[in-house]
Amino acid sequence: MPEQGARVHMPRLARYVVRGLEYFTWPLELDDYLELISPLWSTTELRGRIERIHPETDDTVTVDITPGFRWRGHRAGQYLRIGFDIAGKRQWRAYSLSSDAARPDGQITITVKRTADGVVSNWLHGPQATGAIVTLGEVEGEFTLPESTPPRLLFLTAGSGITPVMAMLRGLRRAGELPDTVHLHSARTPTGAIFAAELQALAERDPRYHLELQVTGEQGRLSPADLDDRCPDWRERECYACGPGPMLDALSDHYRAAGLVDRLHVESFEHFVLGDRTGRGGQIRFIRAGTEVECDGVTPILLAGEAAGLDLPYGCRMGICHTCTGRLVEGSVRDLRTGELTHAGTEIRTCVNCPDGPVALEL
Amino acid sequence: MPSESMIESPLARLSPEEIEAIGAEFDAIHDEVFASLGDKDATYIRTVIALHRQLALLSRAILLGSRYRPAWLLGTSVLGIAKILENMEIGHNVLHGQWDWMADPKINSATWDWDTASPAEAWKHSHNYVHHTFTNIRGKDKDLGYEIMRIDPHQPWHPVYLLQPVYNLLLAAFFEWGVAVHDLDVEAIRAGTKDMDELRRQVRAIGHKAWRQVIKDYVAFPALSGPRGFKTTLTANFTANLIRNVWSYAIIFCGHFPDQTYTFSEEETAEETRGAFYLRQLLGAANIEGSPIFHVLSGNLGYQVEHHLFPDMPSSRYGQIAPKVKEICERHRLPYNTGRFSHQLGTVQRTILRLAFPGGRPAPKPGPYVPPSDDRVTAPLIAV
Ligand SMILES: Cc1cc2nc3c(=O)[nH]c(=O)nc-3n(C[C@H](O)[C@H](O)[C@H](O)COP(=O)(O)OP(=O)(O)OC[C@H]3O[C@@H](n4cnc5c(N)ncnc54)[C@H](O)[C@@H]3O)c2cc1C
Ligand code: FES
Numbered sequence: 001m002p003e004q005g006a007r008v009h010m011p012r013l014a015r016y017v018v019r020g021l022e023y024f025t026w027p028l029e030l031d032d033y034l035e036l037i038s039p040l041w042s043t044t045e046l047r048g049r050i051e052r053i054h055p056e057t058d059d060t061v062t063v064d065i066t067p068g069f070r071w072r073g074h075r076a077g078q079y080l081r082i083g084f085d086i087a088g089k090r091q092w093r094a095y096s097l098s099s100d101a102a103r104p105d106g107q108i109t110i111t112v113k114r115t116a117d118g119v120v121s122n123w124l125h126g127p128q129a130t131g132a133i134v135t136l137g138e139v140e141g142e143f144t145l146p147e148s149t150p151p152r153l154l155f156l157t158a159g160s161g162i163t164p165v166m167a168m169l170r171g172l173r174r175a176g177e178l179p180d181t182v183h184l185h186s187a188r189t190p191t192g193a194i195f196a197a198e199l200q201a202l203a204e205r206d207p208r209y210h211l212e213l214q215v216t217g218e219q220g221r222l223s224p225a226d227l228d229d230r231c232p233d234w235r236e237r238e239c240y241a242c243g244p245g246p247m248l249d250a251l252s253d254h255y256r257a258a259g260l261v262d263r264l265h266v267e268s269f270e271h272f273v274l275g276d277r278t279g280r281g282g283q284i285r286f287i288r289a290g291t292e293v294e295c296d297g298v299t300p301i302l303l304a305g306e307a308a309g310l311d312l313p314y315g316c317r318m319g320i321c322h323t324c325t326g327r328l329v330e331g332s333v334r335d336l337r338t339g340e341l342t343h344a345g346t347e348i349r350t351c352v353n354c355p356d357g358p359v360a361l362e363l
Numbered sequence: 364m365p366s367e368s369m370i371e372s373p374l375a376r377l378s379p380e381e382i383e384a385i386g387a388e389f390d391a392i393h394d395e396v397f398a399s400l401g402d403k404d405a406t407y408i409r410t411v412i413a414l415h416r417q418l419a420l421l422s423r424a425i426l427l428g429s430r431y432r433p434a435w436l437l438g439t440s441v442l443g444i445a446k447i448l449e450n451m452e453i454g455h456n457v458l459h460g461q462w463d464w465m466a467d468p469k470i471n472s473a474t475w476d477w478d479t480a481s482p483a484e485a486w487k488h489s490h491n492y493v494h495h496t497f498t499n500i501r502g503k504d505k506d507l508g509y510e511i512m513r514i515d516p517h518q519p520w521h522p523v524y525l526l527q528p529v530y531n532l533l534l535a536a537f538f539e540w541g542v543a544v545h546d547l548d549v550e551a552i553r554a555g556t557k558d559m560d561e562l563r564r565q566v567r568a569i570g571h572k573a574w575r576q577v578i579k580d581y582v583a584f585p586a587l588s589g590p591r592g593f594k595t596t597l598t599a600n601f602t603a604n605l606i607r608n609v610w611s612y613a614i615i616f617c618g619h620f621p622d623q624t625y626t627f628s629e630e631e632t633a634e635e636t637r638g639a640f641y642l643r644q645l646l647g648a649a650n651i652e653g654s655p656i657f658h659v660l661s662g663n664l665g666y667q668v669e670h671h672l673f674p675d676m677p678s679s680r681y682g683q684i685a686p687k688v689k690e691i692c693e694r695h696r697l698p699y700n701t702g703r704f705s706h707q708l709g710t711v712q713r714t715i716l717r718l719a720f721p722g723g724r725p726a727p728k729p730g731p732y733v734p735p736s737d738d739r740v741t742a743p744l745i746a747v
Pocket of ligand 1: 094095096111113114115116117118121122163269270
C-alpha cells in the first residue's frame with residue numbers, strides 16, 4: 001500500500017451522515033463523489049491546492065497552499081509530508097512549513113530550494129505546479145518553541161534550514177512576543193540568502209532581534225567555536241538550529257561538551273540523527289512473512305528484514321511517513337533516534353526501531 | 364477418452380533459443396511502455412473513473428422518475444453502461460495492479476473494491492494468480508470452463524454436461540454470482556482440501572457484498588424514488604445488473620474459449636521458461652476486434668492477448684502495443700488470435716453446445732499470423 005495522506009477528523013454527527021450516505025455510494029465512498037465537485041472536500045485524505053508559487057532567490061521558491069477543509073493547523077517549526085503527482089506518480093517529500101500558524105487567509109507555505117536532479121523541487125520550479133492538487137500528510141515534528149516563549153533565543157540556520165525558523169519568527173512577531181533574539185544565518189552568497197529582505201527589515205525595525213549573515217562563499221563556514229565571539233551569551237540562550245548534517249553534528253558535540261544538551265534543539269532535512277542510542281537487539285519474527293531474523297542493537301528492523309530478502313513496505317526510511325508500520329505483537333523495540341522504548345500492542349515504525357529482546361511483528 | 368495431444372502446438376517447432384529470443388522481444392515491449400508511463404496515463408484512468416461516477420449519478424437521477432417509461436429506459440441504459448465501465452475498464456484493471464505505479468492509494472489494487480459480488484481479495488487470488496499464471500493448462504487453470512462446463516474436448520464427458528446449454532444462459536445472466544462462487548474454489552471444497560476458516564471468511568465476505576448490493580440497488584435507491592417509483596426503480600436496477608452481467612460474460616468467454624485458442628497439458632508446461640510462458644499466453648488467448656468505444660467498454664479485454672502477455676500493464680496501452688505483438692507473430696510465424704465479436708462469441712456458443720454431448724475434437728487452428736495489407740505497423744509505441 002502506498003503512503004496515504006492524513007486522515008480528516010470529522011465530527012461524530014457528520015461521520016454518521018457520511019456512513020448513511022455510503023449505503024448509496026457503496027462500494028465507493030462518499031468522497032469519491034464529493035471529489036467531482038472539489039478535491040479539497042475529501043473527508044478521508046487531506047488535500048491541498050497550490051495557489052501561487054513565487055521566487056525567493058534564484059534557486060528557491062515559496063509555494064502557497066490552501067489546505068482542504070478541516071485542516072487542523074500546525075505549530076511554527078513543524079513539517080508536513082506532501083504528496084505531489086508528478087508524471088502520473090505520487091512523490092512524497094517532507095517540507096518544513098515556512099508560514100506561521102495564524103495566517104488570516106488560512107494558507108500555508110513551504111519554501112523549497114532546488115536540488116540538482118531533484119524530482120519534486122524542480123517540478124515546483126516549473127510551470128505545471130501552480131493550481132495542482134497535492135495530498136497532505138500528518139503535521140509532525142518536535143522542533144517547536146515551548147508554550148511560554150524563552151526570554152532569550154539563539155537561532156542558527158544555514159541555507160534552506162531557515163524555513164522552520166522563519167515560521168517561528170513570523171509567529172513571534174504576529175503575537176508581539178519576539179524576545180531578545182540572536183540569529184546567525186549562513187548562505188553561500190549574499191543574494192542567495194532566502195528571506196534576506198524580510199529578515200533585514202525585521203532587524204531594522206525591532207531592536208530585540210539581532211541578525212548576522214555569514215556569507216560562507218567569502219567568509220567560510222561558521223564553526224561552533226565561533227559562538228563565543230559571535231554570541232558571547234550563547235550558554236544562556238535556548239538554541240534552535242537547522243542546516244546541513246555536519247553543522248548539526250558539530251553543534252551537538254559542542255553543546256554536549258558544555259553540558260548544555262537540553263538547550264539545543266535541532267531539525268535535520270537529511271537523515272535521522274542516530275545519536276548513540278542502541279537497543280539490545282534480538283530475534284525478529286515477521287508473522288505474515290513467516291520469517292525469523294536475527295538483528296543487532298543498532299540496525300533498524302526494516303533493514304534487518306530486507307537483508308533477509310523480505311519485501312517490506314517503506315517510504316521515507318527516516319521515521320516520518322508511517323508507511324513502514326507494522327503491529328508489534330510481542331516484545332519491545334527501541335527508537336534509535338530518541339532511545340524511547342515501545343511495548344507490544346501498538347503499531348511501530350520499522351525504519352527507526354530496533355528490537356530490544358525477541359519481538360514478533362504483524363508484517 | 365480423447366488422446367492427450369489432439370493438435371500440435373506451434374511451440375513444438377521452436378527451439379529453446381528461439382523461444383527465449385521471442386521472450387526477450389516481449390520483455391522489451393513491456394519495459395518500453397513502463398518507462399514511458401506518465402501524466403497522460405494517469406489522466407486517462409482518472410478521467411474514466413470520473414466518467415463512471417458522473418454516469419452513475421446521472422442514471423440514478425433519471426431513475427428517480429423511473430415510473431415513466433422513457434426515464435426507465437434511459438436511466439437503465441445509462442446505469443448499465445456505468446456498471447460496465449466500473450467492472451471492466453476500472454475494477455478489473457485496477458485490481459490487476461495496472462495503476463499501482465501511480466502510488467495513489469485510492470487507485471490501487473490493495474484498496475480497490477468493485478460493484479460485483481466477488482470480494483476483491485478472493486478474486487485477486489483466483490484470477491490474478493491462478494488463472495493468469497496457469498492460463499489454459501488443463502487441470503490447473505480453473506477458469507477453463509469454470510469447473511462447471513465442458514469447454515475443451517480433452518475434458519472427460521459426464522451426463523451433467525447435457526444441462527450445460529441451460530446453465531450457460533443462467534451463468535450469463537447472473538455472472539457476478541457465478542464468479543463469486545467460483546472464487547471460493549469449489550473443487551477444493553469438494554475434495555476437502557480447502558481451509559475451513561478461510562472458506563468461512565470468504566463466504567462471509569460474499570455475504571457482506573451481497574447484502575450491500577441488495578440494500579443499494581433493491582432498497583435504498585428504489586426508496587428514493589418514492590412509493591410509486593419503488594418497483595420500477597428496482598426493476599431498472601435489476602435490469603442494469605443483468606446487462607452488466609451478460610456483457611462481462613460475453614467478453615470474458617471470448618477471451619479463451621474461441622476455436623482459435625490452444626490448451627496445454629501439465630507435462631507440456633512442466634519446466635516452462637519465461638519465453639515459453641509468453642508463448643502460452645499468446646496461444647491461449649483470443650482478441651476481439653472493435654472500435655475504441657468497444658475496447659473501453661470491454662475493459663480493453665478485446666486485447667486479451669496483450670492483456671495476458673502483460674497483465675499489469677495499463678489497459679490503455681494495449682491497443683498501442685498490438686501492432687508490435689502482431690509483428691512478432693508474423694516474423695516468427697506464430698498465430699495471433701483475433702476476430703469479430705459476433706464470430707468469436709458464435710464459436711464459443713457452438714463449442715458449449717457441441718461439448719454438452721460426448722466426443723468432440725479441437726477446432727482447426729488458423730496458423731501463422733498474416734497481416735491484412737492495410738494493417739502495417741505505423742503507430743509509434745510511445746504516443747498515447
Ligand atoms: C523534516 C524535513 C524538512 C524539510 N524541509 C525542507 C524545506 O523546508 N525546504 C527544502 O527545500 N527542503 C526541505 N527538506 C528536503 C525535502 O524533503 C527534499 O528532500 C528536497 O526538496 C529534495 O527533493 P527532490 O524531490 O527535489 O529531490 P530527489 O528527487 O529526492 O533527489 C534529491 C537528490 O538526491 C539524488 N538522488 C535521488 N535518488 C537517489 C538515489 N536513489 N541514490 C542516490 N542519489 C539519489 C538526486 O540526484 C538529487 O540530487 C526537508 C526534509 C525533511 C526530512
Ligand atoms: S519508512 Fe517512513 S516512517 Fe518508516
